[in-house]
Amino acid sequence: MQMPAAAPFAPRSGDRRFNDPAWQALPFDIIAQSHFALEDWWRSATTNIRGLRPHHSDQVSFLAQQMLDFVAPCNFPWSNPRILRAAMSSGGRSLALGARNLVEDISRRINREPSPALAAFKVGKQVATSKGDVVFRNDLIELIQYAPTTKKVHPEPILIIPAWIMKFYILDLSPENSLVNFLVSRGHTVFMVSWKNPSTDDRNLSLDDYRRL
Structure with missing residues (x-):
């Protein structure tokens, strides 16, 4: 009996974003493998660069990893099986709720309002309660x-x-x-x-x- 071939690429050690079993099945395994291959290529391209100081090499590797994390398929609803599964089971309500949260987050950022979780903590009441x-x-x-x-x-x-x-x-x-x-x-x-806390007046x-x- 022929054993299935092992996947050519794997996520980084400790990366739990692709633990869902659906990432091992079509078409998501192709999407995940493409991302792992991209990570592997960038990791090779940004490490052990001749003539580059270790400090600068670390900076290049860090920036490359930030870019890769940004474009990871798990970040997008159309390429994340968990998000798609939740959308199907909820009849699309999970996507509507996510869109509403996004709009609220953008509105709070524009109006410089704290998130509801942070708004519950008031200086002198829930935090900084020592008398001074x-x-x-x-x-x-x-x-x-x-x-x-x-x-x-x-x-x-x-x-x-x-x-x-x-x-x-x-x-x-x-x-x-x-x-x-x-x-x-x-x-x-x-x-x-x-x-x-500086403002534009302190520029x-x-x-x-x-x-x-």
Whole structure:
């Protein structure tokens, strides 16, 4: 009895996007194999390039992989068996719901509105619940002081400077997983820098402005 031939190409290790058994049957196996072949070609073309520094080689490989992930057949409803199966079983309602979600996402992006999941979290209510006071403010930052909640207080305060791209409350998400709450409950006075969220009015700011702060 002749055994079926193994597929010439396979997804990358850990890539679960093609785990659905339908990717092993026609016509989706041809679509998947074509994509795997494209990935293999680009991987060969963007690695071990003579004269290219390792750092730049990694950048080229990364950008190539981003492009390949963008055009992967699992991203499109007409070439993804799971999406097609859901559309058929729901009589097209899943596609209509997806289209509605897309329109809502675009509308929120245009109007700069948060997603419903994020809108449920309010600073000072669900996140950043530790009690603090702004003790200093300038054009780039606010300095927040959190007082210790113990009778015995350590003489040296703690200054926390988050990365520029992070909100200050990343370290004060909730009482259960808040670094700020942990420190003040152990007698530490905490100072936290809150970076200004820049707008178009701050377009002339440079890294030097932050460096001189």
